[in-house]
Amino acid sequence: MAATPPVCDFGWAAPAFDLPATDGRRYTLQDVMGPNGTVIAFICNHCPYVLAVMDRIVRDARDLAPLGIGFAAICSNDATQYPADGFDGMVAMAAKHDFPFPYLHDADQSVARAHDAACTPDFFGLNAAGQLQYRGRLDASRAQAGPADLRRDLFEAMRLVAETGRGPSDQIPSMGCSIKWAA
Numbered sequence: 001m002a003a004t005p006p007v008c009d010f011g012w013a014a015p016a017f018d019l020p021a022t023d024g025r026r027y028t029l030q031d032v033m034g035p036n037g038t039v040i041a042f043i044c045n046h047c048p049y050v051l052a053v054m055d056r057i058v059r060d061a062r063d064l065a066p067l068g069i070g071f072a073a074i075c076s077n078d079a080t081q082y083p084a085d086g087f088d089g090m091v092a093m094a095a096k097h098d099f100p101f102p103y104l105h106d107a108d109q110s111v112a113r114a115h116d117a118a119c120t121p122d123f124f125g126l127n128a129a130g131q132l133q134y135r136g137r138l139d140a141s142r143a144q145a146g147p148a149d150l151r152r153d154l155f156e157a158m159r160l161v162a163e164t165g166r167g168p169s170d171q172i173p174s175m176g177c178s179i180k181w182a183a
Contacts, residue, residue, distance in 0.1 A: 002049075002143075003178035005118035008135040008171050014040065014126050015114040019074065019104040022087070022094040027072065027102045034070030035128060036162035039154070041073045042112060042122040042179065045093045046084040048143045049176035050120050054097055056138055056145070057121070060155045061101045067162040071101040076112035077120070077180040085180065112179055119176035125158050125167060133167030134158065137174040 018028045032038060041057065043050045050057075061071040079086035087105050094103040106112055115124060125134025134157040139150040157167050 002175055003119035004173045004175050005122050005135060006116070007173065008167065009132055010167070012132040014038075014124065014130045014132065015111070017104075017106075017111045017114075019106055019111060021102040021104050022091045022099075023102065025102070027104060029130065032070045032072040032102060033126070033128075033130065034065070034068045036068030037128055037133070037158060038070040038072070038126045038130070039064065039158060040115070040124040040126070041071070042076060042115070042117040042120055043073045044075050044077045044082075044085045044120045044177070044180075045089040046082060047120040047177040052143055052145045053121070053138050053141050056141070058097055058099060060138065060152065061099075063155060064158050064162075065100070067159055069158050069162055072104055073099070073101060074104045074106050074111060076106035076109050076117060078109070078182040079107070080182065082180050109179075109182060117179055119174060119178055121176050122174055123154055125154065125161055127161050127165045127167075129165075133161045133165070134171060135173070136171035142175060
């Protein structure tokens with residue numbers, strides 16, 4: 001079932017975290033923050049909405065890095081009910097797509113709950129102070145990738161954040177599969 005996150009709560013302070021990653025390291029929020037902002041993306045390994053745009057997520061993460069925007073992805077789905085979203089699947093996904101960012105495992109779902117994450121993908125765009133400035137879509141794609149020339153909503157918003165510290169006032173929420181919460 002498709003889910004849509006709430007609108008951006010400008011200025012909301014991102015909560016700290018310390019999570020294991022597919023590269024064998026642990027990362028905190030401070031570790032992934034860029035000097036001009038950060039994207040925290042809640043994704044998973046099986047969601048058709050994520051899979052449809054995985055190459056675009058990787059592209060945008062690569063293109064945002066020179067602008068001083070850090071990037072990390074978090075999988076919070078319950079791997080007991082959804083084994084494809086387990087850590088081994090995460091390792092395979094990161095390798096297959098050559099992730100240029102840490103892919104973090106939120107096994108107890110505490111980070112997703114602290115963010116009030118709603119779906120995969122769910123993008124949280126922070127400014128340099130770690131305050132929320134964007135909670136919107138990657139682009140207009142849904143469960144299938146849209147045309148290659150779609151407006152890059154996440155990229156454009158985070159470029160604005162890098163330049164001004166503020167996100168756009170008009171944002172279109174992401175849409176995707178609901179987070180798979182543990183019983």
